[in-house]
Amino acid sequence: MNAYTKRLMWPVIILVALVAVNIAATGIDFIVPSVHDGRLGGAFVNILRRSAPLLLISLGMTLVIATKGIDLSVGAVYAIGAAIACQMIIDAPDQTSAGLVAAAVALALAVTAVIGAWNGVMVARFGIQPIVATLILMIAGRGIAQLVTGGQIPKVQDASPFTGIGRGSLWTIPIPIWIAVLTLVALALLTRRTALGMLLESVGGNPEASRLAGIRAKGITVLVYLVCGLCAGLAGLIGAANLGSADANNGGLWIELDAILAVVIGGTALLGGRFFLLGTTIGVVIIGTLEDTIINVGLSSQWQFTAKAIVVFAVALLQSPEFRAWVLKPFKRRPAAPAPAPAEEVLAK
Amino acid sequence: MLKKVLAGIGAGALLFGLSACGGGDDDAEGGADGSLVIGFAQVGAESAWRTANSASVQAAAEAAGHELKFVDAQQDQEKQISAVRDFINQQVDVIVLAPVVETGWTEVLQEAEDAGIPVVLADRGVEAADEDLYVTRLGSDFAEEGRKAGTWAAETFADDADGTRILELQGTTGSAPANDRKAGFFEVLDAEGLDYEIVDSQSGNFTAEEGKAVMETFITTHGLDGIDLLYAHNDEMGLGAIQAIEESGKVPGTDIQIIIVDGSKAGFQAGVDGKLNYIVECNPVFGDQLMDVVEQVANGDSLEKFTAVEESAFDASQFEAELPNRQF
Numbered sequence: 001m002n003a004y005t006k007r008l009m010w011p012v013i014i015l016v017a018l019v020a021v022n023i024a025a026t027g028i029d030f031i032v033p034s035v036h037d038g039r040l041g042g043a044f045v046n047i048l049r050r051s052a053p054l055l056l057i058s059l060g061m062t063l064v065i066a067t068k069g070i071d072l073s074v075g076a077v078y079a080i081g082a083a084i085a086c087q088m089i090i091d092a093p094d095q096t097s098a099g100l101v102a103a104a105v106a107l108a109l110a111v112t113a114v115i116g117a118w119n120g121v122m123v124a125r126f127g128i129q130p131i132v133a134t135l136i137l138m139i140a141g142r143g144i145a146q147l148v149t150g151g152q153i154p155k156v157q158d159a160s161p162f163t164g165i166g167r168g169s170l171w172t173i174p175i176p177i178w179i180a181v182l183t184l185v186a187l188a189l190l191t192r193r194t195a196l197g198m199l200l201e202s203v204g205g206n207p208e209a210s211r212l213a214g215i216r217a218k219g220i221t222v223l224v225y226l227v228c229g230l231c232a233g234l235a236g237l238i239g240a241a242n243l244g245s246a247d248a249n250n251g252g253l254w255i256e257l258d259a260i261l262a263v264v265i266g267g268t269a270l271l272g273g274r275f276f277l278l279g280t281t282i283g284v285v286i287i288g289t290l291e292d293t294i295i296n297v298g299l300s301s302q303w304q305f306t307a308k309a310i311v312v313f314a315v316a317l318l319q320s321p322e323f324r325a326w327v328l329k330p331f332k333r334r335p336a337a338p339a340p341a342p343a344e345e346v347l348a349k
Numbered sequence: 350m351l352k353k354v355l356a357g358i359g360a361g362a363l364l365f366g367l368s369a370c371g372g373g374d375d376d377a378e379g380g381a382d383g384s385l386v387i388g389f390a391q392v393g394a395e396s397a398w399r400t401a402n403s404a405s406v407q408a409a410a411e412a413a414g415h416e417l418k419f420v421d422a423q424q425d426q427e428k429q430i431s432a433v434r435d436f437i438n439q440q441v442d443v444i445v446l447a448p449v450v451e452t453g454w455t456e457v458l459q460e461a462e463d464a465g466i467p468v469v470l471a472d473r474g475v476e477a478a479d480e481d482l483y484v485t486r487l488g489s490d491f492a493e494e495g496r497k498a499g500t501w502a503a504e505t506f507a508d509d510a511d512g513t514r515i516l517e518l519q520g521t522t523g524s525a526p527a528n529d530r531k532a533g534f535f536e537v538l539d540a541e542g543l544d545y546e547i548v549d550s551q552s553g554n555f556t557a558e559e560g561k562a563v564m565e566t567f568i569t570t571h572g573l574d575g576i577d578l579l580y581a582h583n584d585e586m587g588l589g590a591i592q593a594i595e596e597s598g599k600v601p602g603t604d605i606q607i608i609i610v611d612g613s614k615a616g617f618q619a620g621v622d623g624k625l626n627y628i629v630e631c632n633p634v635f636g637d638q639l640m641d642v643v644e645q646v647a648n649g650d651s652l653e654k655f656t657a658v659e660e661s662a663f664d665a666s667q668f669e670a671e672l673p674n675r676q677f
Contacts, residue, residue, distance in 0.1 A: 026570055036598060043569035050562055143423075151394045153585075155615060167596065243557045243589060249396065250556040294551075295566045301522045301552035 004276070007267035010318040011282040014265075014311065018289045019044070025296045039169035043292065045177075051288035052176035053078070053235035055281060057255055058262040059187055060116075060228030062280045065263055067204045067224050068272025069123060069130035074232040074259060076141020077112050078252030081236030083145040084108040085162065086154040086246035095160040104162065109233050115141075116229015120222035138256065145248035155245045166242030176238045183231065188277050197275075200224065204272030261308075262287055265315045286311065385415045385647050388436030389445040392473070393424040397613060401677030402472065402633035406445075409636025415643070424449055430457045437464045443643045446483075447471045458482035467646045471639060474525075485652040487642050489631050489660060491526045495533020497629045497662045498608045502534070502578060503541035505606065505626075513543060513577045516567055516605075517550035518560050518590060520582040526631075527552070530582045530610055548576060553586035560586030564593035573599050577606060583631075584611035591624050602626055612663070614675040620668035628668070632660045634676050 022030045026043070033042040057074045064071045088104040089095050115137065122133035156162050168175045191197030202210045203217045210217045235255075240246045264270065265286055266279025287308070294307050317323045387410060394400050403419070410417035418441060420432035426449045436444050437460055444466055448454060454475045461468050462482055470486035506513040517534075520527030531550075538545055548571050553560035560581065573594065581587035587609035594601040601607055607625035609616055612632075619625050635658045642656060663671055 030569075037596075041569075041597075043566070046565050046569060050565070146394070151400050152397055153615075239558060243561060243592070245557060247556060247558070247585070250554075251558065253556075291562075292566050292570075295549065295563065296570050298549075300550075301519060304522075304552070 007276055007319075008279055008282065010315060011265055011267065011279055011286060014315055014318075015282055015286050015289065018286060018293055018311075022289065022293055022296050025293075025298075030296070035172055038172060039174055040172045043296075044289075045174070047288045047292055048285065049174040049176050051284050052180040053239050053252070054255060054258055054262065054287065055180045055284045056183055056231040056235040056238070057228075057252075058259040058266075058280045058284050059184060059277060060231035061256075061259040062263050062266070062268055062275050062277055063187070063191070063200065063224045064130070064228045065204075065260075065268055065270060066200045066272060066275035067221055068207070069221070069225070070260070070270070071116075071119060071134045071225065071228045071232075072131065072256050073115070073119060073134040073137035073141055074228065074235075075252040075255045076138050076145070077115055077229050077232035078236035078239065078255060079142055079145040079246070079248050080115065080148065081108045081112045081233030082240035082246035082251050083148040083154070083236075083248050084111055085237055086156055086240050087148050089156050089160060089162055090154045095157045095162075098161050101160060101162045105165070105237060108237060109230060112233025112236070113226050113230045116232070117222055117226040119229065120225030123225065124218040124221035142248055145246075145251075149246060149248050151248075153245050153247050156240075158244060160244075163241050163244050166238050166240070166244075176242070179234065179238065183234070184277060184281060187227075191275075191277070196220075201273050201275065204275075258287055261312060265312060267319060286315075384413075385442040385643065386418065386439075387415050387443050387445060387643055388418045388420070388432070388439070388441040389471075390420050390422055390429045390432040390436070390447065392429075392447045392449050393422055397677040398611070398631070398633045402447075402635070405634040405636035405676065406471075406639055407636070409640045412637075413640045413644075415640065422449060426450055426453060430454075433457050433461065433468075437461055437466060440464075441466060442647050444468045445471050445639065445643065448473050448475050451476045454479050455482070469639070469642055469646055471635075480654065484646050485642060485654055485656050487635060487639055487656045488658060489526075490655075490657040491529035491631075492533035492536075493657065494610050494629045494631060494660065495530040495535075496537045497533075498530070498580060498610065498627065499534040499537025499541075501627045501662065501664065502580070502608065503538055503543045506543060506545070506577060507541075509544070509577060513545040514548050514575055515545055515578045515580060516548055516564075516571075516576055518553040518563060518579070518581040518586045519550060520552065520555045520586075522552045522554075524555075527555075527582055534580060553581070553589070555583050555585060557585040557589035559589070561589030561593045564590035565597075568593060568597045573597065573605055579605055579607045581607065581609045584609050584613045584616040587625065588615060588619060591619060612675065613677050614672070617663075617668055617672045617675055620663070620665065621672055623665075627662065627664055629662045630660045632658050635659070 019031060030043045033040050033045045061071060085104040085108040088107060089100060092100045119134050119137065122128045123130050165175055170178055191200065199215050199220055202215055203220050207217045236252060239251055262283035263280050265283035266276050268275045268279060290308060290311055294304055389406060391403050392399060407417060407419060422428040422432060429449060433444060433446060434457060444461055446468055451474060458468060458479055459482060468483040470483050472488045474486050519531060549567055551563050553563045579590060581590055587607060591601040594605060599605065601624045608627045609625055610629045610631055612628045612630040616628055620628055638659060645652060
């Protein structure tokens with residue numbers, strides 16, 4: 001087992017356990033997809049579809065965290081992206097025009113990319129701590145979204161092609177899943193098949209050493225925040241298209257915290273350096289499944305936060321080698337002769 | 350360069366000075382003709398409901414010939430406290446406060462009392478310990494809203510022989526509207542002796558996003574066959590749930606009856622389209638009623654600690670006629 005699969009082992013076990021609990025509570029239908037109106041449905045597919053915005057944001061967050069940063073503004077950027085697209089569409093005379101929708105989507109993505117880049121410039125160029133730099137927009141961003149919508153909730157007609165981004169499907173797979181998976185694949189290829197991933201880990205591990213080694217750390221940092229902003233904007237578009245409306249106050253509220261949670265569950269350390277896009281993906285699915293599990297096993301809403309905390313607690317503990325050693329200590333006999341097992345463990349590390 | 354910067358700062362300071370004067374030099378004594386000076390510290394402009402509320406109060410004050418000093422606190426308690434202090438300094442006749450949160454008001458309310466200025470709370474309340482520091486609270490009776498929904502459900506499903514199966518979308522866990530709308534609803538169902546079963550009840554956090562997500566899970570977990578009624582604690586969650594029901598291939602309002610609380614334009618439009626069956630109003634347009642209360646307070650009349658806003662409820666036959674009257 002190499003380090004990578006070992007990192008993924010515990011989140012996968014937790015996910016499988018959660019799915020098993022759901023199957024026990026509601027039957028095998030939980031996992032089996034069904035087709036409805038030419039779109040894949042069923043409980044688990046719905047979870048994946050609803051998790052798409054969180055996945056996009058968490059992928060961006062993973063890259064930011066790899067550079068030893070953090071982006072608290074993603075929830076507000078989500079709201080801004082949603083607000084811009086919806087407002088532009090409802091201001092137009094013909095909401096069903098495909099060209100209009102394309103322009104609205106392009107404008108929303110462009111603005112959110114600029115906002116992300118702005119965060120990056122604050123961090124890389126002006127040396128402001130990431131948590132402070134992005135906190136500014138976390139607070140101000142929803143105000144910007146309110147200015148865009150004039151304090152109202154713009155509602156797009158169901159007939160507009162815009163809603164397809166959230167509700168439509170291609171070859172029966174829901175569009176949000178397509179967008180999220182394609183983004184995952186693109187980012188994975190970009191960071192694992194080119195040198196970019198290594199440069200990222202290097203910048204996160206030691207920015208000064210990276211700079212001395214000739215890596216353009218500042219440029220990479222700006223790029224990473226830009227991608228994070230873009231992902232948040234895309235997530236906002238999916239969320240808004242699903243509902244056909246943009247709520248500046250509540251759209252993507254606290255999603256930054258869920259994203260950080262997903263990154264941590266996935267095994268990426270907040271200290272920067274090594275990052276695991278696939279781990280983050282599993283973390284996102286765990287969070288999405290957890291919310292359904294609470295309903296499926298019949299717990300009341302009051303349990304929602306507590307249950308989340310318990311699962312995160314369990315994952316964090318299981319991922320800690322010190323904790324595992326401490327738990328297993330009473331069961332381990334002192335080996336009479338150097339056994340092959342510990343040697344293997346050393347190699348694996 | 351430096352000169353320009355200094356000039357800019359100077360001009361800015363001048364502007365601030367001017368605007369401060371503009372706010373302060375109004376005649377704050379009130380006219381002899383009975384018109385009052387009212388200071389209104391509003392929560393913010395966080396929702397369509399709130400915007401309609403502000404507009405209603407401003408229009409009512411103008412119609413009644415009172416001068417209204419309106420401060421939008423942008424959901425910040427600090428701003429509200431300093432607004433109330435400004436009102437005290439300006440010696441307004443009555444202060445109207447829609448507190449952002451329930452706690453932390455003792456000091457500034459005491460200052461108002463010491464200055465002899467009565468305080469009326471609008472919409473939201475403050476903690477019970479400060480009850481002596483305001484005259485009355487004008488707001489929605491959330492439990493009554495729940496009871497109205499319950500009464501309609503009890504009548505509609507009175508003849509349902511196999512028991513009424515209910516799904517509930519609650520508001521934000523622990524919030525007063527969520528607690529009271531739930532309690533009032535089931536209080537009536539129990540009192541009327543309706544044979545019902547709560548199939549599931551979860552929080553949708555008052556948002557369309559979570560309302561839709563929770564409804565999707567309800568549908569995959571319980572199915573919609575045999576579900577009689579969905580009770581959503583507000584418009585947004587109800588509208589989200591309606592989308593989820595439509596996407597599952599069922600007809601909202603027909604296959605499953607739906608009650609929502611609030612009564613926004615969007616909610617009534619869905620009603621006109623036949624997608625829901627009963628709307629309990631949560632009325633933000635209480636400006637006129639607020640002016641009556643303020644005038645009574647200024648006259649020194651004694652009032653109950655709580656004054657309920659006038660609210661009604663609408664069934665399918667009334668949706669179309671009521672839609673044009675909706676303010677938010």
